[in-house]
Amino acid sequence: MNKIKKGFATAFEQISECMAPIIPIVLAGGIFKMVVLLLTTIHILSGSTEAILSAIATTPFYFLPVMVAYSAAKQFKTDPLIAIISVCTMLLPDFAALMESGEKVTFIGIPVVSATYAYSVIPIILLIYCMSHIVRFLKKVIKESLQPYFLAACAILLTALMGILIIEPVVSLISNLLADGLDAMQTTVPVLAWGIFAALTLFLVSTGMHWIFISLAITQIGLTGIDYGIMVAFFIANVSLAGCDLGVFVRSRTSAKRAMAMSAMITVLIPGIAEPSIFGVCFKEKTPMLGNILGCMIAGIVQGILTVHCYIFTFPSIPSVLMFYSANEANNLLKAIVVAAVSFVASFMITMLIYRDKELEAGMERVRT
Helix, strand or coil: CHHHHHHHHHHHHHHHHHHCCCCHHHHHHHHHHHHHHHHCCCCCCCHHHHHHHHHHHHHHHHCCCHHHHHHHHHHCCCCCCHHHHHHHHHHHHHHHHHHHCCCEEEEEEECCCCCCCCCCHHHHHHHHHHHHHHHHHHHHHHHCCEEEHHHHHHHHHHHHHHHHHHHHHHHHHHHHHHHHHHHHHHHCCCCHHHHHHHHHHHHHHCCCCCCHHHHHHHHHHHHHECCCCCCHHHHHHHHHHHHHHHHHHCCCCCCCHHHHHHHHHHHHHHCCHHHHHHHHHHHHCCCCHHHHHHHHHHHHHHHHHHHCCEECCCCCCCCCCCHHCCCCHHHHHHHHHHHHHHHHHHHHHHHHCCCHHHHHHHHHHHEEE
C-alpha cells in the first residue's frame, strides 16, 4: 500500500513539475482571450483585427502539446527536440484532417483510433516519459558512432507511433469517460457532484492531484469551448480560502498570524495563488481547514443548483472573473459571483465560529497558573 501511495505521489509531483513552466503561457492565452472578449463586447474590436487577436489568444492552447513535450523532456532528462518533433507529427494539418475524416484509418493493418491531439496534456506527459526510456534503450543498442544518424530517427518513429496507436487513444478514452461522467453527474445529481468535488479541492491542490482536473478542464475548453464546472469549483475554493483567512484575521489576537492571514487572503484573491492560505493558514491552524471544507461544500451545492460554466481558462481569482462570461449565457457570470459570495461568507462565518487562537489561549493559561 505504501508503494502505491508513493507511486501516486510521484506521478502527481511529476505532472505538477511538467506543468509549472507552461502555466504562465497558458495564463497569457487566457488573459488575451478575456481582453478580446471584453473589447469585442463593447464593440471596440471587430473583423480581421478581432480574428488576428483571437488567433494569438488561441495559440497557447492549440500548441499546448508542444510546450508540454518540451517541459516534460526537460523534467525526464531526455532530448526536447526529439520530443517536440514526435508530438508535432500528431498536430500536422494533413494528419489532423485524416483523423477527422471519419474514414477507417489503419497502420500496417493495425486500426488507428480517432483522437484529438491538440490541447492534450496528460497523454503527452506520459508519452514523453515513455520516450525517455526509449531513448535510453536505443543508446544501449545503437553503437555510439551510429547514434548521430539513427538515434533520433528511431526515437521519433517509435515515439510518434506509440502516441498515435496507444497512448493518445487510451488516455483520450479515459479523459472522455471522466468528462462524460462529470457531465452526467452535473445533469443527474449536480448538487451531490459539485458539493463533494468543491469540498475536496483543498486536498486536491495540496497533493497536486488538481492538475489532473485542470488538464481536463483545459482540454474541454479547447475542444468544446466550455468547462462544465471544474474551474468553477476551484474558483469557489480560492474564494473560500480568502474567507477563512479573513476569519483568522478577525479572530486572532496575534499580530504575526493576522499579518499572515491578511497577506494570504490578498494573494489568493488577486493573483489566485492558494498555497499561502492552504499551508500557512488552513493546515497550520487546523480549524480553518474545516471552514474551507464546509464552505466549499455549501457553495458547491449552490453551484450544482444554479449550473455554472467556465468559458476561458485562467487561474480563478477576482480579476479573472470574466472567465465565466459568455454572450450565449449572459447570466452565467452573475451565477459565478453568487456562488463565490456564498463560498466567502460561509467559510468566513464557520471559521469565525470555530477558530481559537491557540497561542493566545496558551498564554492566558500560563497567566492563570
